[in-house]
Amino acid sequence: MLYLISLLCGVLFGLGLIVSGMINPAKVLNFLDVTGQWDPTLGLVFMGALAVAMPLYQWGLRRHSQPVAAEDFKVPKGRSVTLSLIGGSALFGIGWGLAGFCPGPGITSLASLLPGSIVFVIGLFAGAIAYRFLLAR
Amino acid sequence: MTYTMTEFTPWSGLVGGALIGLSSGLLLLLIGRIAGISGIASGLMSTNVREMGWRAAFIAGLLLAALLFPWFSGQPLPVDIQADLPTMAIGGLLVGFGTRMASGCTAGHGISGLSRLSFRSLAATATFFATAMITVFVVRAG
Numbered sequence: 422m423l424y425l426i427s428l429l430c431g432v433l434f435g436l437g438l439i440v441s442g443m444i445n446p447a448k449v450l451n452f453l454d455v456t457g458q459w460d461p462t463l464g465l466v467f468m469g470a471l472a473v474a475m476p477l478y479q480w481g482l483r484r485h486s487q488p489v490a491a492e493d494f495k496v497p498k499g500r501s502v503t504l505s506l507i508g509g510s511a512l513f514g515i516g517w518g519l520a521g522f523c524p525g526p527g528i529t530s531l532a533s534l535l536p537g538s539i540v541f542v543i544g545l546f547a548g549a550i551a552y553r554f555l556l557a558r
Numbered sequence: 559m560t561y562t563m564t565e566f567t568p569w570s571g572l573v574g575g576a577l578i579g580l581s582s583g584l585l586l587l588l589i590g591r592i593a594g595i596s597g598i599a600s601g602l603m604s605t606n607v608r609e610m611g612w613r614a615a616f617i618a619g620l621l622l623a624a625l626l627f628p629w630f631s632g633q634p635l636p637v638d639i640q641a642d643l644p645t646m647a648i649g650g651l652l653v654g655f656g657t658r659m660a661s662g663c664t665a666g667h668g669i670s671g672l673s674r675l676s677f678r679s680l681a682a683t684a685t686f687f688a689t690a691m692i693t694v695f696v697v698r699a700g
Contacts, residue, residue, distance in 0.1 A: 426588045427612040431619015432626070433581035434593060434665075439627050439635065441574020447562040447638035453687075453694040460564045462571040469575025470582065470669050477583025478673035488590035495590050496674065497661070502681045509659025510667070512652050514686035518693025520641055520649025523664040524657060525595035527650065528617060530637045532624030537639035537646045544650020549600040551651070552658040 422490050435529045441466040444530050446521025446537075453518055516548075561698065562638055582669050585616075594666020595620075596657035656686075 442448040442462055451460035487493055517523050522530065522541050530538040582593040591612060601613045628634055641649065657663040660682050662671060667686075671679020 423589055423608070423612050424615040427585070427591070427615040428619045428622070430581045430585040430588075430593065431616035432623045433577055433584070433619075434616075435620040435623025436627065437574045437577030437579075437581060438620075439574070439623060440577060441571050442564075442567060442636065443574065443578075444624075445564070445636045445638050446640050448564045448636075450561065450640055450694055451564045453691045454561075454698060455691055456695060457698055458561065458563055460566055462564075462567050465568050465571035466575035466578070467668065469572040470579035471672060473576045473579030474582045474669055474673040475579075477579075478586055478670070479675075481583070481587045482674065485587075488586065489588045491589040491591075493590055494586065496586075496592065497671075497676075499661070499678060500676075502678055505659050506661070506678060506682055507685050509656045509661070510682040510685035511656070511689045513656030513660060513663060514689030514691075515693045516649040516652025516654075516656060517664075517686060518690035519697065520646050520653065521639070522646075522649065522653070523595075524599055524653060525620065525663070525665050527653070528595065528599060529620045529624045530635065532621050533635045533637045535637060535639055536643060537641065538637065540643050541646045541650040541653075544647045544652075545599065545654040548651040548654020548656070549596070549658045550603070550654075552655045553600075553603075 426490060434525065437470075438526050438529050441469075444526040446526075449523075449526070450518070450521045561640060578665075579669065579673075582665070582673070586670070592666060592670045594662050594670055596654075596663040597661070597666055600654075600658055660686075 452463035585593045598613045604610045667679040667682040
């Protein structure tokens, strides 16, 4: 059941990325290009996503002690703004601005079998492994 | 250098965004997990079978959506990559390293985190949007 729900949520998430245009680096980069040929679409993608997710999260976390089909909510507990939060986010933003992909669209676009997608996803995992390795030392 | 122009598509943006938000909300309400793609992807390298399983299923769902979409809509996946391969590889490395260091990406901090009203996620989201915009500005000015 856990796996089936997760699979269906993945399909829904992927369709959202495709329909919204978030999967398209040209569109993402034009959203980030505020001083140039600005395409405001991704602002609306965020608004649409938050308009649905925020009430569901607030209702779920405030009114319920556990999810429908699992024992507990696995929600991050950290509260402090740390150097690694800001530094990591800054590096992520640079990569996002270079490639036009963040993790979800990059992975979803693998289905296109475009060389750029494949190379991005290999980099994505290599970067994650590199961080884990660095942290373990 | 000129870059591909894209059209402002407010309705498909809102509808697609709502689907992303619905997926994120349902994942939390039904199985209590956060829809953060960077965490889900790196969690594939977990040794705990149950924790790896739901993540693998979610990633399979993403790919299934990308395979189903062209079949149902009769249109190819709208993916127009702008950068050359070395830039895509460096971009991927920075995204992979940075999102693990910051424990979240556009989905985990930008949607789930903001939906939980987390100040940490707000700081992360403001930071990656800022550096992404600066990066595009520098790349396109150069």
